Amino acid sequence: MTPIDTAAYRSRWRRYHPAVKGVLCGGLLACALLLPPWPGAALVGAATLAAAAAARVPFGLLARVATAPLVLIATSAAPLLLAVGGSGDLGWADGGAERAATVVARASAALGTQLLFVLTTPMADLLARLARSRLPTALVEVVALTYQMLMVLMQTAQRVTSGQAGRLGYHSRRSGIRSAGALGGVLLVRSLDRARRLQEGLACRGYTGRLTVQTDEQPVRLVELAAAAAPALLIAALSLTQAVLL
Structure with missing residues (x-):
């Protein structure tokens, strides 16, 4: 968070x-x-x-x-x-x-x-309240899923960056460029894998085109x-x- x-x-x-x-x-x-x-x-x-x-x-x-x-x-x-x-x-x-x-x-x-x-x-x-309004359901759900994915990727980037820094991955300009490239590759692979698993999870739960979320x-x-x-x-x-x- x-x-x-x-x-x-x-x-x-x-x-x-x-x-x-x-x-x-x-x-x-x-x-x-x-x-x-x-x-x-x-x-x-x-x-x-x-x-x-x-x-x-x-x-x-x-x-x-x-x-x-x-x-x-x-x-x-x-x-x-x-x-x-x-x-x-x-x-x-x-x-x-x-x-x-x-x-x-x-x-x-x-x-x-x-x-x-x-x-x-x-x-x-x-x-949750925009979903109850007249906005297209697909638009609201795309925003919600994008926001969730961004939060997950930010946490992943922080953990990977911390691990790279602990291994002196940014102690010089050359190693920093190499570590940044590796970080980008890791984020790309993990984002694609996360999206695939999310799609499979929704399909297994009988997704019908609308995410139901309980709110106070x-x-x-x-x-x-x-x-x-x-x-x-x-x-x-x-x-x-x-x-x-x-």
Whole structure:
């Protein structure tokens, strides 16, 4: 189990229906994308951090998970600061700083809302309820099986890498390349073998095109849905009020 899954299972909000958390995070995401970046994105970020604290999401894990996407956002927005002239000269773009700040603010706020949902909703709870919706059953089951296979392959890769490191498989560049190639070969063979055994197991159990999974019932209460929608409505009202006053 990955640290993200562990945090989702330990979250205080695990007892709430995924639809409630979807309303909260979806509303904040819409605010981050549609409202003016100031103060919309700032308010969304503050609300996301407050919600993460209420759900007891480890802020250290949240920072580690968000680091790589934030670096990507920053590097993607950096070219907006520059402009190429007709003679090929490179210079600062007019209004580039404002556009870059807008992109960074919107993308960072949107990222926070998505991470909040991921760190408070286990994949098993989400997939089990998607199977009951109108989504194609085959699509949901492919996602579930792919997720399971990824978890198995990650654990296999960690064990093989640990064994290689214990045998000094990465003590030099040449041996590291050789060990990485061997790791790729092992993962390919084991993934094919795992898929074959999974297919045979489903066939032996009389698979008819639908996986039946028992899940705990989590009722959706109107009070919880209203409370989940309140932050987005409040942020929208504050942002639009400021826009009108300015």
